[in-house]
Amino acid sequence: MYHENAFNQWKRHCFSKVDFSKKGTIDDEIYPVVCLINDSSNYFTTSSCSGRIILIDGVLGLQKASGNAVFKFEPFVLHVQCKDIESAKLLHSVAVNSGFRNSGMSVGKRGKIIMAVRSTHCLEVPLSHQGEILVNENYIHFLVQIANQKMAENVTRIKRFYDGLQAVIQADGSSSMATCKDKTTKIVQNQHQRKTQDSVIEDSQIPANKFSDSEDYLESSLILFS
Template sequence: MAAFALWKERRLRLGDDPSRKGRVDEPIAELLHLLNSSERFCTTSSCSGRLLLLGGSDQTEGQKQNCPWLFVTHDKCRKEDVVAGLQKSQDNAVFKFEPFVLHVQCREVEGAQLLHSIAINSGFRNSGITIGKKGKIMMAVRSTHCLEVPLCHQGAVLVSEEYIDYLVQVANRKMEENQRRIERFHTLLQSIMDSADPPEEPTGKTVEDAAVYIRRRRQGAAKRQQRRHQPMTPSDGDGKGDLLLLMDPS
């Protein structure tokens, strides 16, 4: 526990977010402050969600960091913004909506489970927990309502302005939903932290303590898999929101 506190102190002393932007996004600044005000959590990276036009000839996962941003916003956008960005493209261009993402290092497994439950109930269905062999506990808040559409190839725009207008409307609706989910996450977290009465000495589950929890989750997943091959009854669940708990080799 002391090691986590020391690491968190060093991490927060650095101040800036380790991203291309170099600082946290304003729409989630209060949420990150709320998390970091707790002794149980420390945020490591985040993005409030964004709409962007990504340029460059190679946009594979390994090369995206080197691709130019022709246009980017953390709010809704207009058709004119995208069209202006396309005019800067000399090669390929992809219009993307990337939802809210947040990575939090947790002091103990219970804290990670709490954040996972809040994330799932807020609509971030792709959230999960990883536990490293050295005991590092990470909670990732993720969603699946992404959007990625190529608009330009080798300098030639592939679609009409009418289609771009439609695409922007779809992306803006996704951004609105993203903001609603963030607000739900923030509200639930605030409510729980306000009402919680944590013990002075945390139970401090480590990797060894978490093994029982992992085994129970796997057994539950196996039972649900068996039920999927049986006729559904009113009492059968669909397994949505199950905790993703993996062992990270790091």
């Protein structure tokens, strides 16, 4: 197992890197979670996504689809590097108890311990094949409703994960909770001020070809539990 100094060095290096994702910033919906983790001496995040509803095709919009368009809902995913096995097990327990039951841990060649927080309530439906639309408008509306329901559940699980994480991190005293308190408060206040319909994706708002975001790919890993 690597020395604690190596973990701290990896953490500093990670924070010094440029965010190459298309958005370039952490999603507001999960900023409190990411900040809480990064403020702890036992963890730091390597990649994250709050969840998204997307239409994937080579061009913009289903009506112009020239290939195989796919409608997808992808739930919250978070990759966290942990200082030791015990810290990873604790994070895994919180994730599973919060509904992210597909979470698991990997150990790389150099001793990097990565916890992946993820769930299985995804949605992936083909809408066209070689440019031919396979479904009608009513079915697309139905898919959007299902995806929004999944997104609402996704938000609930994130909140549950944050509450559980806050409890265990405060209990072990590994976080000062001071560095991100002000910004987290502002973000939470802004979220409460938004109307419910602001988070609902209408058919015309579904973005196309919005796949990117960095992931922490381990060169070689051992799955300890999932």
